[in-house]
Amino acid sequence: MPPTRPPSRLATPADSGERAARRGHGRITLRDVAEAAGVTSITVSRYLREPEVVAADTAARIREALAATGYLPNKQAGLLASGRSNIVAALLPNLANSIFAETAQGLSDTLQAAGHELLIASTGYSLEREEEQLRALLGWHPAAVVVTGRRHAPDALALLAAARRAGTPVIEIWDGQPSGGLQPARAERFAQVGFSHDEVGRAMAEHLLAAGHRRLAYVDSGVAEDYRAHERGLAFAAAARRAGAEVAVLAAPLGDPFNAGREMLGRLLAPATPARPAAPAKRARSGGSEKATPLFTAAAFANDHLASGALLEASRRRVSVPGRLALLGFGDFAWARQLDPPLSSVALPRYEIGVAAARALLDALSGQRAAAPQTLAWTLVARESTARPR
Amino acid sequence: MPPTRPPSRLATPADSGERAARRGHGRITLRDVAEAAGVTSITVSRYLREPEVVAADTAARIREALAATGYLPNKQAGLLASGRSNIVAALLPNLANSIFAETAQGLSDTLQAAGHELLIASTGYSLEREEEQLRALLGWHPAAVVVTGRRHAPDALALLAAARRAGTPVIEIWDGQPSGGLQPARAERFAQVGFSHDEVGRAMAEHLLAAGHRRLAYVDSGVAEDYRAHERGLAFAAAARRAGAEVAVLAAPLGDPFNAGREMLGRLLAPATPARPAAPAKRARSGGSEKATPLFTAAAFANDHLASGALLEASRRRVSVPGRLALLGFGDFAWARQLDPPLSSVALPRYEIGVAAARALLDALSGQRAAAPQTLAWTLVARESTARPR
DNA sequence: ATGAAAGCGCTAACAT
DNA sequence: ATGTTAGCGCTTTCAT
DSSP: OOOOOOSOTTTOTTOOSSOOSOOOOSOOOHHHHHHHHTSOHHHHHHHHHOGGGSOHHHHHHHHHHHHHHTOOOOHHHHHHHHOOOOEEEEEESOSSSHHHHHHHHHHHHHHHHTTOEEEEEEOTTOHHHHHHHHHHHHTTOOSEEEEESSOOOHHHHHHHHHHHHTTOOEEEESSOSOOTTTSOOOSOOOEEEEOOHHHHHHHHHHHHHHTTOOEEEEEEOSOTTOHHHHHHHHHHHHHHHHTTOEEEEEEOOSSOHHHHHHHHHHHHHSTTSOSOTTSOOOOOEEOSOSSSOOOOSEEEESSHHHHHHHHHHHHHTTOOTTTTOEEEOSBOOTTGGGSSSOOBEEEOOHHHHHHHHHHHHHHHHHHOSOOOOEEOOOEEEOOGGGOOOO | OOOOOOSOTTTOTTOOSSOOSOOOOSOOOHHHHHHHHTSOHHHHHHHHHOGGGSOHHHHHHHHHHHHHHTOOOOHHHHHHHHOOOOEEEEEESOSSSHHHHHHHHHHHHHHHHTTOEEEEEEOTTOHHHHHHHHHHHHTTOOSEEEEESSOOOHHHHHHHHHHHHTTOOEEEESOOSOOTTTSOOOSOOOEEEEOOHHHHHHHHHHHHHHTTOOEEEEEEOSOTTOHHHHHHHHHHHHHHHHTTOEEEEEEOOSSOHHHHHHHHHHHHHSTTSOSOTTSOOOOOEEOSOSSSOOOOSEEEESSHHHHHHHHHHHHHTTOOTTTTOEEEOSBOOTTGGGSSSOOBEEEOOHHHHHHHHHHHHHHHHHHOSOOOOEEOOOEEEOOGGGOOOO
């Protein structure tokens, strides 16, 4: 006979004595329910997992006992015993940034609906913190893992590879399938759910070229870690150059991005005459013909914040947009299309990325096939800020 | 002797036969590490938890074994055995809303730094979903629980109360201590980390009154669930009336809040003459003297989005702000202070609420005293949109 | 249809 | 300083 235990936890939740050995924490267990229902715990366990297998009258008694005790299954015990987890671990650079916040919401909505739990951690764009957090999250033996982007610390990559080898689906979000050239070579390939930032950069250039602009600028994010913005910039510049246009990539200063955008407007209007001669050499990497003083007629930005800053400053200075300078953002935030003129921008599948990633994981978990990569659609929304003059 | 197991999982990860009984999932366990280090598993376990207690040379061997095997502790097993959890469960209405997203970030940053894990779920402002999610999260036996607001389904309340009784700190965020009158009576009191929305509503009214306005409007959120906005509105109206001013509370239409704000500008400028006589009766609940046609000179809004919509529309219609109409927002979003004129607003401790809640929980967990309630500071940031004319 | 036994991977308690 | 034993609460396997 197994070690006796007090007949009912319910009667005396703080029952003591009897056994000096380790004891429960006073919580209702399967066994309490079983006692109340007059069966053994395995029957209750079975009822919980496959109710149809239990006799109708037994089931009824169990249902009663469940309600009477207020039983809450202990998930760690269940997972430990079954080796299965319904946790999905997600690593995002930042939860406050509305880009990732909406992705988190998409993940959360879709996973919750499927009965999964979301264990979330933010990395602050740091590969080190990502690795550290990944290690912590993997200790939960999650059913699946979501990470952001395709840049990871070597050890993190190894952990992800090991997890996948053990049958845990791994998905990288927010980047598209690696296109040639710019990507670091890497043995491990995880399914990607996102879009190609190269393509977006190219489309941004083409949009401005199509409006007749020949002197383009890309205002890059000053945040070094935002490699997606840098990638878009490279693709933008390449496309512009390919079309025979002049193009420069300028890095925005750090700090409040709206103010950075305002400041950049000045540089865009008079790029060859730095306001403060004493200031450090400007970081413009001019492309195209180096000689001509580039008076830009159009600028694309790494994000809507920078672009809106420039737009607002233009409005303040009575600089005509798009007449004197066309402005194109990235992200299509609700407030940016309210400005005057409304900002043209690239609408992103922020929420959809979360949903698609979750779906891919759920598919992989049920079907046992690998998570499928997915390229999601974005849209360049042309508004007045890049309208063709005329 | 305990059931024999193959000498090393490392050598033959897929070793079979021997025992038909349930077997591990091929993962590295404490025992594998112990074998590699020539000790028993408890010593490794000990090393992991209190390294200083283990002999130096043993420790060195364990360290090596740990590295060689790539061991990752199984958290469910650890928690089950110890009865301790480092999970904090958080329930937020929405992760995409930047208000809660920043709170989530504050929670995440602070908890991660303390070695805790964040299990997060969103409720979509639905009390039912909150209860359901709460039930799921409590199954993890979290170390602490964070919920949003003080309105919960009865059963959810019971679950929270039971959790607290079992020693799990529970914190409600985003609301302040219940002030009299408006709050539903309730036996259970959890620690609150937030601020009083009554006080904010009052301060908003006082700010406008101090600028000399006597005909005030509060534009409430059309979202029924946003009871905090409604509370601010009630307090706003009460304060205005107390000061002898005229005041009305108008409900914004649903849908895009910027456009709703734009639409509300029309109502504010000509509140007595509904544009479309055929439209359903407007939802304005006029307070103060009912007779006078209230031509508002100032309006406070439930959020910056609505306020900015009105501000932008005013600018489009060449209605002077604050000359003809002063506008006051709530939330103090970065884009709103970039407008022309910059929007006065109430700056909220969005991130700080997360940090403070996490700290309170950590304190409660280490000190074993109850989580302490906290009132956090907000600031009414006066900008040009409510500047005194003259 | 229900139960007994064993075990998931770890840690607490009690040795030595 | 290290090991032995029992047990956390559940599920699997194998009876009955």
